[in-house]
Amino acid sequence: MEEIARCTGVTRTFRGAIAVDSVDLTLDPGEIVALLGPNGAGKSTLLDMLLGLRDPTAGTVRVFGMPPTARRARARVGAMLQDTTGPVGLTVAETVRLTQHLYPVNTPMAELLALVELAAKADRRVGELSGGERGRLSLALALAGAPELLVLDEPTAAMDVAGRRRLLRAIRELAGQNRAIVLATHDLREAQAVADRVVVLHHGRKIADAPTRDIxxxxDVSTVRFTTGASMDWIASVPGVTQVSRLHDDRFELLATDVEGLLRTLFTAGHHLTELTVADADLESAFVALTREDAA
Known part of the structure; x- marks a missing residue:
């Protein structure tokens, strides 16, 4: 099956400062890749090079085996960027129809507007839309050409909970049609829910690239919450506790590498626990640990 995209040793500098530093990245059909990193990590710059909006200072970018600026490559790519907007004087339907004409293959209008919940706004001018509605229109425009590579930059930021869930299901369906999807997001729970693979950037370098479950x-840490009369200093001294904070009154939140040992120590010392919850490591704690490890 044809490789969707490949970045090889991609570097980008701005006035001598390195924004992206020798990054390798591959995108295959049918996979969703979450691109994570703190502000300034190089995520947007990497996406810009993948889309042909910026040239790399060094290294190569290929999309469907071609430079990303090639007309045949662009015809197979859709992108939703945070700064995208439509002509304010056109209606929603006119804007979508105009975008569809730019591509040899189209996603049906009714399907697009239903997906982004703008069917009732089809005749509304773009300039009259709210900020959230404009965001959803940007997503419709990204999907207008039935892209095989879809680049999404914070796609659910303007959606409510129900709309977000519907969109995430739609993303999974699109990936099931052998499309490759790159999802740049600050919502780490969202990335964990939908992504097959996670790529973490830090100071322009790729510090992790693995299946989400492996990240x-x-x-090897769990989040533990409970209410107890034990002091915060005593809890912090228990072996395996790496971090402790007071939520309110006698309720605490801990990061612990040995939950069973922690509970055994508390019970042996005669401390009574209520409202106990234990959560395994999630993508957010993994991300924090990875960037902290890289900084060290």
Missing amino acids: VRRV
Whole structure:
């Protein structure tokens, strides 16, 4: 099956400062890749090079085996960027129809507007839309050409909970049609729910690239919450507790590498626990640990 995209040793500098540093990245059909990293990590710059909006200072980018600026490559790519907007004087339907004409293959209008919940706004001018509605229109425009590579930058930021869930299901369906999807997001729970693979950037370098479940497993720590009369200093001294904070009154939140040992120590010391919850490591704790490890 044809490889969707490949970045090889991609570097980008701005006035001598390195924004992306020798990054390798491959995208295959049918996979969803979450691109994570703190502000300034190089995520947007990498996406811009993947889309042909910026040229790499060094290294190569290929999309469907071609430079990303090639007309045949662009015809197979859709992108939703945070700064995208439509002509304010056109209606929603006119804007979508105009975008569809730019591609040899189209996603049906009714399907697009239903997906982004703008069917009732089809005749509304773009300039009259709310900020959230404009965001959903940007997603419709990204999907207008039935892309095989879809680049999404914070796609659910303007959606409510129900709309977000519907969109995430739609993303999974699109990936099931052998499309490759790159999802840049700050919502780490969202990435964990939908992504097959996670790529983490830090200071322009790729510090992790693995299946989502493997990234989470790299952090051998659990989040423990309970209410107890024990002091915060005493809890912090228990072996295996790496971090402790007071939520309110006698309720605490801990990061612990040995939950069973922690509970055994508390019970042996005669401390009574209520409202106990234990959560395994999630993508957020993995991300924090990875960037902290890289900084060290």
